[in-house]
Amino acid sequence: MKKILVANRGEIAIRVMKTAKKMGIQTVAVYSTIDRNSPHVKFADQAVCIGEAPSNQSYLLSSKIIEVAKSLNVDAIHPGYGFLSENADFAEEVEKNNLIFIGPKSKAIRVMGSKLAAKEAVMHYNIPMVPGVDHAIIDIEEAKKTANAVGFPILIKASAGGGGKGMRVVEKEADFEAQMNRAISEATAAFGDGSVFIEKYVASPRHIEIQVMADSHGNILYFFERECSVQRRHQKVVEEAPSAVLTPELRKKMGEAAVMVAKACDYLGAGTVEFLLDENHNFYFLEMNTRLQVEHPVTELISGVDLVELQIKVARGEALPMKQEDLFIHGHALELRVYAEDPMNDFLPSVGHLDVYQLPTGEGVRVDNGFEQGMDIPIYYDPMLSKLITYGKTREEAIELMLKAIDDYKVEGVQTTLPFGKFVFEHEAFRSGNFDTHFVKKYYDAEILQNQRKTEAEIAAMVALKQYFEDQKIVRLPIQ
Known part of the structure; x- marks a missing residue:
């Protein structure tokens, strides 16, 4: 494998290219007209x-991406995440054109999709x-009977979906029909498929996922868990590894279950198996x-592996270079997704110009970034600017590093989720490890953040004023 095309943009394109270059593999970037000056374009060969x-x-x-790959004698295509990464037809088309798809086979994508x-x-x-129910439903009356059989509260979910679209929690029967219609309509609009299914709503769940990697020699390994319970609109914004609540026994049990899931679809490459953990740790x-997950860096830091490098090796037909017993957890890692969103205004996208954009640095700080100062935030794509990741020997150390890194991350021109991240990492519920997927609903209020910011601004102004008076004293000292 001498040349890889990365069919993506922004931070993930750069992330993949960094590993490819480290392995002596040339890289090709693809870009849209609005991205012509983006860092990933300059970074590629x-x-x-x-x-x-x-x-x-x-x-x-x-088809255009495959055409470019063939014209430049590319050996493989890495899809990143989002866009075509979980498109089974694309994976199949890549293979049919005698190119390597750095990901699972199309069959596994279809089954798990x-x-x-x-x-x-x-x-x-x-x-x-x-x-819950094990088949897709569109008929309202059938769905109502199913919901009553499962017992309220229930969760309506789009069969073809993800990212929180086509998902509705229904507390009581009276609300069922309206919510069912909304879920069907949203699923149809987002995925072209209105079929939904119904399952029991787990009231206080934690969202725990297990990273797996499978080669073509029958080896499947799990690289421990990530805790992804801090979410807004059913989408993750803070992730950590390991979870603060898993015991070694539960971790092993969940890891082995994740390996079985990969086995069930004859999996190849990097994948993530997601689980709900209830208040009784079931x-x-x-x-x-x-595909590779947005939050893969926290796993890399605690396990000491480069997941993209393993993806490439597996795609080349190599066996995984380690066994399960060789893997251990070292330290603790946290990730904050830095979105151009306004946490004061229901996390709505914040479009604008990056007047100031300076990244934090230092030991234990990693920023997977896709932007530069002076760039505009395009309205066409996901509003994620970067991922801010910190690593410490302990969870407490990683949290303190994260708080400092948030303070050192300077962004002017757009609103970001940095202040929200600070709110999370300072909150007692997060610090104690006693939280679930309702963290935002239970504890977050834009007004609290507003007051917090106001207080911080007042303190900063007082410190500046005190410094000014100190400086004046020095200036007025008579010359001896």
């Missing part, structure tokens, strides 16, 4: 414009699942993401 700004005219053009097909595949392996299979 070669770069090709593939279309206009909207992703359906550029980053989602599978449908939540219902995934449940069916893992059912034979005795993996715990949330009680775990239930949720879904499998058939």
